[in-house]
Amino acid sequence: MHISLKIPKLAYLILILLILALPTATIPLTQSQEAILSPSLQVTAKTDKESYLLRQKVTIEGSIIEDGTPATDLLVIIQALNPRGTRTTYRTLSIGNPTETWLINITNLFLMNMESNLINTAKIGTLIQAGITIYNWQMTPRGVLATVTVFDANMVPLGVGFWSGTIDPQDTATPRFTVYIEKWACSGDAMICGNVYDKEPKEGGMALSPEKTAYFCISKTEQGLFEYPELPPPPPQTTPGFYTTHIRISPEPIAGEYTLHVTAHSSPTTKSTTQTTFTVENSAGYPPQASFAYWPAAPYENQTVTFDASSSTAEGFNDTIIRYEWDFGDATPKVIKEGTYTNPPDPTVTHKYINTGQYPITLNVTDNEGLWSTTTKPITIYPEFGPTANFTYTPPSPRINRTITFDATISKPGWSKTLGDYSPITNYNWNFSDGTIINTANPIIAHIYTQPANYTVTLKITDSVGRTNAVSTIIQVYNVTAYPWDINGDGIVDIEDLYTAALHYGLTPADPGWDPRCDVNNDGIVDIEDLYTVALHYGETY
8 A cells, every 4th residue: 555645845844954953973084085284283494594505504493383382293394306396305304202103114225236236335436226115014005105315424415216106005115216426425424314205295295104214334435235333313303393404515506496395294184384495506616625534544654645635525516626736744745636627637645654753734626717725634653663472372271292282373563664564474483481492484383291380381473674572371281191082172072073183184294274183193194093083982071
């Protein structure tokens, strides 16, 4: 049966009004939704000056206020663009302890040479690869912008790499970027900064992870993977309501107006943006800067010292150093190296100081505009010194009628002014204080004591120019019957004795690696009989 209901027009209008009057459910925003500019959060930005010249330090700072009080536990993003609109720097500063749930993890920063071998030391004037590994731990794909900024030891940006793409759920991406280590780059502890955003900061992008930093070394002479100390990352900034950082202008900057885009965000839905500018002046007519290093750091009389002025810089735009003038502060004439704009001179030179003392070294550099500058630093020349005798012996608790090996290879040669080099040790004089005195050119020697006692063993060494040095050590020889099959004399015949004998199998006294302890039966060769004898007594203790 069909029933028809007729609703009066007035009732219908009342029903509509009641529906419209119902409270609207609030749907919270997720981190994937667009953040809003919050009037409760305000960030400012400024630089310490309005204009700069090349190599000058640019301090970037500002305030962050949230709900009228100094803000903390947030991130501040800085993106720098040069007058051509090219990206030069990305930084993400942590203020306090941000508590957001980060959508992306930066798991690694690394450097490689152009053959894709890992390095931690980059040579000036070479191409390297800088890389970042990022991980999307979520169950949904994530579009990201990953950046790497490489700085030299003066915080001059050397290059920026950026990659935009989508990372699948629980997957990683490892983009790599080519960076040139400029010839003017400052050597020493340099830094890589890795960042990841949802889009360009200048377009309102936000950080998807805190910044990750790593240190590496820039060297004038070396490149590769060396024992470089792990340095701690820069600590977060702890002053509420304030941030600061700095960069340095390169010695070859682009003149004009630079733009800094700054974003602060304290939650995925709350952010504030601002920007500021500064100017880099065209520095034509700016004189070069003289700088040099030398090695070794503590040279001796008549030792070759290498002086390197490659850290000197032609500060003007498109300028080149065409002349190096060295004054070594002694009686020798100045050394001048000259070149042209297209063929600059070699910035290195060598010199020897004949006498001890402290000398002022002055370097004068001139550029192609005829402008010049000088720098002076002292060098101390140390006197020659003789050799230093030293030795070890094994076993550490020797016994009568047992071979003791004395090793003087740890003796050190001295520096000879006459030779202009380290003087080699030519003779080792051993006095075993049991009536045995031996002169030999070999630093390793064996000796057997037949009586128990405390013996003073004296080693006197002589170098090629006749200088001597001596050292004495008292050793105690124990009255314990020697068991030749206990090769290392530790009181037990074990695998070490078998291994030592096997290691010297087939050797005779004429061989360089001869060890008389392994010739258990004293027949002049380490053979199967010696190994069998050791094995026969395996496990015995004394």
